[in-house]
Amino acid sequence: MPSPLFADHPADRPPERDTVEALITQARRLRGGLDAVRRESSPDADVATADPQLRWQRALCDLAVHHLDDLGGHLDQLREGLPADCDELAGYDDGTAAHPELPAAPPESEPHESGSLLRRVGSAEWNLLTDEVSWSDELFAMFGRRPSDGPLTLDELPSLILAEDQERLATMVTDCLVDGRPIDGEFRVVRPDSDIRTVHMVGEPVLDADGSTACMWAVLRDVSELRRSQQAVRETGDSLQRQRQIAQTERRIAVELQEAVLPPWRDSLHFPQGGPAALDLAGRYLPSGTSALIGGDWYDALQLPDGKTLLSVGDLTGHGVAATSGMAMVLGALRGMAVTGQQPGPLLGFLNQLLDTTAQPALGSALCAHFDPATRRLEWAQAGHPAPLLFRGGTGRALDPPEGVLLGATTGASYAQCTEQLEPGDLLVFHTDGLVPRRTPTAGAAHEGAERLLALAPRFAVARSAQDSVRIVVEEFGSTEREDDACVLIARIGD
Structure with missing residues (x-):
């Protein structure tokens, strides 16, 4: 949510609609191809569970799916900001909706969070001059709060943050407000339902005419599933490496024993x-x-x-x-x-x-x-x-x-x-x-x-x-x- 104080800054030229449409088409085509690879990489769930190599391959595919889903959401946001002169421009939801050129993705590829990817990206602005705070509806949903509860100030925000991540958030905010540094970091949010979400926040300070920080705005994205997929890739990769080391050790022992006999x-x-x-x-x-x-x-x-x-x-x-x-x-x-x-x-x-x-x-x-x-x-x-x-x-x-x-x-x-x-x-x-x-x-x-x-x-x-x-x-x-x-x-x- 850009601040009104940005009005003096020249805006970049918006991308052409045809360019965005072409990117969406390419992303959808890549997504469909990835779904086919996912099905081929693990044809049998029992086999995939027992085979470290198949578990690692499936985890990599799942991670790629989350990246592509997020890419679809970002492109959707980009397109929603353009003038729409046909109904189909308003129908693109989360990267998995019907597209005139490609079939819909299978149910197994849907994001794990409920709702569209758009509801996993929110924005906020904290005005230091008026003490006003504004949150987008998506951010309320991400933090598990009702809009009627109102947004949280920067002083109140740590109350929803996991204890071990509060110092990291405080450092990011201080660097932004005091030193004028951009924000780019992650922290974990504890929602009222006790669900823990990993949130990636990027933002910048907005300066007034005197060069002082007037407000801070940020875009926050729920990356919980993405981080879980990355963790799964690391764990399955480590498991595969351990299995290979065990196999190499067993082979060496077997060869030495055979040669001795x-x-x-x-x-x-x-x-x-x-x-x-x-x-x-x-x-x-x-x-x-x-x-x-x-x-x-x-x-x-x-x-x-x-x-x-x-x-x-x-x-x-x-x-x-x-x-x-x-x-x-x-x-x-x-x-x-x-x-x-x-x-x-x-x-x-x-x-x-x-x-x-x-x-x-x-x-x-x-x-x-x-x-x-x-x-x-x-x-x-x-x-x-x-x-x-x-x-x-x-x-x-x-x-x-x-x-x-x-x-x-x-x-x-x-x-x-x-x-x-x-x-x-x-x-x-x-x-x-x-x-x-x-x-x-x-x-x-x-x-x-x-x-x-x-x-x-x-x-x-x-x-x-x-x-x-x-x-x-x-x-x-x-x-x-x-x-x-x-x-x-x-x-x-x-x-």
């Missing part, structure tokens, strides 16, 4: 040392192409006291530290029981009992085998795991699997064993089921992975070592966009 092979490994039937071994872990978390896959080889070699691969369900620590527990138990002379079938039975009785039960698949270098015989058992692939003479086939259910699926499960007679030059490929994307159920994905491995038979036939064969597998599957990680263990039978 899985065999750190960089070249082929030979078990036992020397001998006509020594195994040439190589293994590789292939991380997921889509997930940042480490899974519970493992591969392992261990020379046993009786001269045999333990070969195993497996996969526990889940990702992150829980899956990796579970894998470390299972692999440690498997190694410990294997050195006592247990056969592959009973070994899997004990692992099943271990997973069935742990404090945090888990499911897993596994394959366990003993290779006897003296007889070149392979004894193996499986628990819901893909069978080994045997390559001989340039072709490959999957071994017929014995019966065995997933580890942890049922109490007291028993696991059968199979025996395979191997020959010099044979190549065995053990793998987990995450080699290919799971476009089909797990069994289908495992079958597709086996088929693609079998198709590599001609290349395996000319490979000079187990490590060269692993490189062939990595070339075939390393760039695949897998939803899960995987392991491969290759054993070549010595001549």
Whole structure:
């Protein structure tokens, strides 16, 4: 509400009506596009509540909505000040009313305060010469007062201000009246209904002919919803950052734990040392192409006291530290029981009992085998795991699997064993089921992975070592966009 004392100051030229109309049209179009983004950013309320990223995106959209709503209100005020020669110029309410070029915004985008945005912007003038005070009707509504109660003087105004904000308001008013500084600050108003509103006030001193302050005028805007939206953006952004830090920490721990447990092979490994039937071994872990978390896959080889070699691969369900620590527990138990002379079938039975009785039960698949270098015989058992692939003479086939259910699926499960007679030059490929994307159920994905491995038979036939064969597998599957990680263990039978 400009003071009459401003009459001596030249007024800026009012904006052209067409310019304001163009701005309103642009704002409405942007508002409609933002509503579409809001709906896409949080299609499911339950998902949005659980996902920090979606909560942050929704909070940003809500903040942008409040900014655009306020912009619509300001443009409306600007247009209402122009001469109107058609009815539609008087019909623009709060940035969400019908517009001839754009559809109305959906109900969810309405401001939280009741009434239009115009009623959230008020003005006041305090005349220091006559002690007169004038408030606009909008300001009475903002402060929760009836016009019949009358406006508050500058001395009375702090009675409605939150105690911790009163000093800030006093400083702004003093700087304006004494030093002639413009007002630009916020404070919180406690309404008679105990509702607390955040108000942004801008204003200036009006000077008389002697340069003394004659009155102070101000425009006050209720920015409560805007500040709540900004707070929501900060809180959800902080939550998202914490979640990312937690995820990074979990990944680092999982990687360190995995690296400490899985065999750190960089070249082929030979078990036992020397001998006509020594195994040439190589293994590789292939991380997921889509997930940042480490899974519970493992591969392992261990020379046993009786001269045999333990070969195993497996996969526990889940990702992150829980899956990796579970894998470390299972692999440690498997190694410990294997050195006592247990056969592959009973070994899997004990692992099943271990997973069935742990404090945090888990499911897993596994394959366990003993290779006897003296007889070149392979004894193996499986628990819901893909069978080994045997390559001989340039072709490959999957071994017929014995019966065995997933580890942890049922109490007291028993696991059968199979025996395979191997020959010099044979190549065995053990793998987990995450080699290919799971476009089909797990069994289908495992079958597709086996088929693609079998198709590599001609290349395996000319490979000079187990490590060269692993490189062939990595070339075939390393760039695949897998939803899960995987392991491969290759054993070549010595001549």
